[in-house]
Amino acid sequence: MAKYDEINQASKKLIDMLVDSTLRKHDVKLEADKIDQDTKEELRELVQELQKSVQALTEKQKD
Numbered sequence: 001m002a003k004y005d006e007i008n009q010a011s012k013k014l015i016d017m018l019v020d021s022t023l024r025k026h027d028v029k030l031e032a033d034k035i036d037q038d039t040k041e042e043l044r045e046l047v048q049e050l051q052k053s054v055q056a057l058t059e060k061q062k063d
Helices: 002-025 037-062
Strands: none
Touching: 002 037
16 A cells, blocks of 8 residues: 555645646746636646546556
C-alpha cells in the first residue's frame, strides 16, 4: 500500500505543478476575492478532471 500512496502523492504534486505552470504561462494571478464563482467552479472541475486522469493512469500502470 505504501507504493500506492507514493504514486498518489506524486500524482497530486504533478497536478499542482501543471496547473501552476499553466496559470503562470497565461499570466493568471489567483486572488480569491477577485475571482468570480463561475471561474472558481471551472478551476475546481479542471483540477478534479486532472486528478481523475492521473488516478486512472496510475491504476492502469499498477495492472
